[in-house]
Amino acid sequence: MSPRRTAVEAQHTKDSILTTALDIASLDGLEGVTIGRLAAELTMSKSGVLNHFGTKQSLQLAAVHWVVNDFTHRVVEPATRSRPGLDRLLALCDNWFDYLADTGLPGGCLLTAAAAEFDGRDGEVRDAVVDSWRSWQSHLRAELVRANLDVDPDQAVFEIVAFGPALNQALQLHGDREAVRHAKRAVRRTLGQPDSG
Structure with a gap:
């Protein structure tokens, strides 16, 4: 067996x-x-x-990093095609809510669940989860500031971020497929924008 084949099989x-x-x-x-x-x-x-992973913690961290990369690819990167500011902010939020409705995982958004699972703990896994949420909040806030809307940026980001876990619960616990539409409308109301219907 060639070393290349062995490496491919190991991967x-x-x-x-x-x-x-x-x-x-x-x-x-x-x-x-x-x-x-x-x-x-x-x-x-x-x-x-x-x-392959050494420890359970290494495997947990690999799972968190995989989801962060998938989120970046499916939510953040497509939004860069929108104009910076309000358009990009709305694209980020819409992409996020669409992602929550179809993460590709059987139990929904791993990072949303992990935020609740690790909120009272210490350790590297918690730190990785916290870092992912902080990065997301910073990204949203940067676009909100660029939009120069007549809203308090900190309050608006707090509300927008709260819509994600609420949507995830509506989808996973209640099976409410209309919740995505409600979340998108909620963001626009928070930002003082016309209702998207």
């Missing part, structure tokens, strides 16, 4: 472990991701899983 195994971990975490939280559970679901040995 495939690592990707499979992470994909399974993401599915579990979206349903049962990041603490639901255990080496034993992954080994059982993937019919691997525990040492086989550990060879």
Whole structure:
């Protein structure tokens, strides 16, 4: 077997472990991701899983980083095609709400769930979750300031950020598909903009 093939197979195994971990975490939280559970679901040995990630915490951090990258690719990057300021802010919010409605994970948005799961804890995983939310808030605030609207930026960002977890709960707990439309309208009302219907 060639070294290249071995490296490709190793990467495939690592990707499979992470994909399974993401599915579990979206349903049962990041603490639901255990080496034993992954080994059982993937019919691997525990040492086989550990060879790729080393520790449960490393695997949890990999899951958080994967979701942040996916979020950036699906929410933030497409919004850069909109004009800076209000247009981009609305695009960011609309993309975010559409993302929450279809994250590609069985249990919805991992970062939204992790924010509640880790809000009273310490450690690297909590820090990674906090950093992802702070970065998102800063991004929203920067576009809000560029928009130069007659609103308090801090209050507006607080309200906008609160709409995400509310939407996620409406989608995941209540199955309310109309909630995306309500969230988009709520943002526009917060910003004093015409209702999008």
